[in-house]
Amino acid sequence: MLMSPNEQSKKVYIEIVRQLREIIEKDGLKAGDKIPSERELSERLNAGRSSVREALRALELLGLIETRRGEGTYIRDFRGNQLVQLLSTFILQDKKAIQDVVETKHMIELDCLQLALSKRSKNDFQRLKQWTIEHNVEDIDFFTRIVDLADNHLIYRIWKILVDYYRSLNRNDFHKPTKERYLELAEALEKGDEEWVLNAYRILRNLSDES
Amino acid sequence: MLMSPNEQSKKVYIEIVRQLREIIEKDGLKAGDKIPSERELSERLNAGRSSVREALRALELLGLIETRRGEGTYIRDFRGNQLVQLLSTFILQDKKAIQDVVETKHMIELDCLQLALSKRSKNDFQRLKQWTIEHNVEDIDFFTRIVDLADNHLIYRIWKILVDYYRSLNRNDFHKPTKERYLELAEALEKGDEEWVLNAYRILRNLSDES
DNA sequence: AAGAAAATGTGGTCTGACCACCTAAAGATT
DNA sequence: AATCTTTAGGTGGTCAGACCACATTTTCTT
CATH class of the missing domain: 1.20.120.530 (GntR ligand-binding domain-like)
Incomplete structure (x- = not known):
């Protein structure tokens, strides 16, 4: 994930969270839907897979997504958790x-x-x-x-x-x-x-x- | 991080969080203190550095630790789970x-x-x-x-x-x-x-x- | 057609390699 | 000797590639 040289070097995984939210919104994904795989996100966002995973780990901890090994990552129904x-x-x-x-x-x-x-x-x-x-x-x-x-x-x-x-x-x-x-x-x-x-x-x- | 064969394969980063808590307690680390580096934790816990990072990312999100590039990772002063x-x-x-x-x-x-x-x-x-x-x-x-x-x-x-x-x-x-x-x-x-x-x-x- | 095997895709993890940054030790200068 | 400069090492940040375990889909056998 290329950074402008003189720019504040925000952590990549924070930026990925932001972009992922855009993708979810743009594609109209809702609770229960599957989000792109880690490898695909890595490509689309020009970031390493490990960085993508750090972002997903963050969202998982917050209960916003759910990962199922061998299947994929899904959006969780968090509209109750204020x-x-x-x-x-x-x-x-x-x-x-x-x-x-x-x-x-x-x-x-x-x-x-x-x-x-x-x-x-x-x-x-x-x-x-x-x-x-x-x-x-x-x-x-x-x-x-x-x-x-x-x-x-x-x-x-x-x-x-x-x-x-x-x-x-x-x-x-x-x-x-x-x-x-x-x-x-x-x-x-x-x-x-x-x-x-x-x-x-x-x-x-x-x-x-x-x- | 080796897993017992027939055991529930919990995610490594969760286990790392647990062990890290033990280390903190055993060594009597307090707010402001520095915790071992990612590489050292990786060795001591027999885990990959990326897994260690996922654990640290989680703790960072919860506001329990603070990472400073080039310096290290420090325990944060958090007064209970807000x-x-x-x-x-x-x-x-x-x-x-x-x-x-x-x-x-x-x-x-x-x-x-x-x-x-x-x-x-x-x-x-x-x-x-x-x-x-x-x-x-x-x-x-x-x-x-x-x-x-x-x-x-x-x-x-x-x-x-x-x-x-x-x-x-x-x-x-x-x-x-x-x-x-x-x-x-x-x-x-x-x-x-x-x-x-x-x-x-x-x-x-x-x-x-x-x- | 039904079941078995292989291929494919996914998350989970490890390793090694850079980079950018900070700190402290070693060296040079005064 | 004191001070400044340079250098080396440590640290987090990131990426790429390689496996593994697991679930699904496809293909092949029966």
Whole structure:
């Protein structure tokens, strides 16, 4: 699988997953249908068979395909497995998917700020402020406290997943906020001023208006 | 990797995953540590390097390891299986969990309204309004359109999961909004007035101020 | 026509060979 | 001696070819 010289050398098997999805869509293949053999895919996609297999192994692990020795590889009926669909979203590591992760993380964090604001008392936020003053604030720790204050276990889980994937992206454009930014946000929460809170968050995350 | 003759011939890469786990445990390897190279594993486990790679690819997809070209393969800091944890959240059907689902669904829908508002043009919302007028509006259909307008595949997936679970609850306290409520919301979107939009949603969902 | 054997196609696996990249050791320079 | 440069070795990434085990299809025998 030839790569443009100066291009980011994505892993071949990721690219194969993408192209395989195109083939499935173009040919209108559905659950239960057979997909081309490993050797044929290897030829059509100009890739080694081992690379094709790595891609298929990935899809198999996600339950998207099923391989039967001596027969072939078949598309699996995964329209019930929501979590797999969620995961598969992440696997397609195109720019849009990454952007979606970042955007969603921001929205969830904003939600947590609002939830915390409506559920918690001034006392809780005073403690948050005090903690912010007394410690060397790490982003992950600060927002873990925020999400805790939101008191919604489900959102907590979703946020956790988002953070993990966000970190796995290894984005080098992460703008590390200063301690003052966190302190400002904590104070806004303490005052109970929603507008102020939301604004402090956007400044902290270096957002103008768009996500 | 030799197999006992009459034994179930499990796939080698699955067996490699198992043995690799043993190695990690026996050697006391932790997050951030380097695991043996592909070639060394190939020797120690009496398996081909391609099989070892299929196993590593699987672990990589699950976020358990991280491969760095030219350096090696490292154990990743994964805090439990995230997806399983998410699932377990759904299974715990206590009142708090249910409440969390409802609350989260509301937050996500509000997020989508805001995203749509910031991303879409008046034209899109006019079409939404027109559709609302011409059809017998079902809640699921209306908000599917909203989520689509938000143009974030990840949020779409999350929302889908929430809706499915929400429906499985069979809540008999679902307050079915009138057609006018949806129309009001569509018009608010068309006007581009965020406050009006959020308010229209709260009225539609019969929320006062708390979620 | 029915059963048996061979041919074909498929996934499963191993081996060996490159390449691109990173790191550290050896060497050269100052 | 300290520092920089070069080199060698290790590592993941990929490809090609070769078998094997298994299932299906075709062909051949009876």
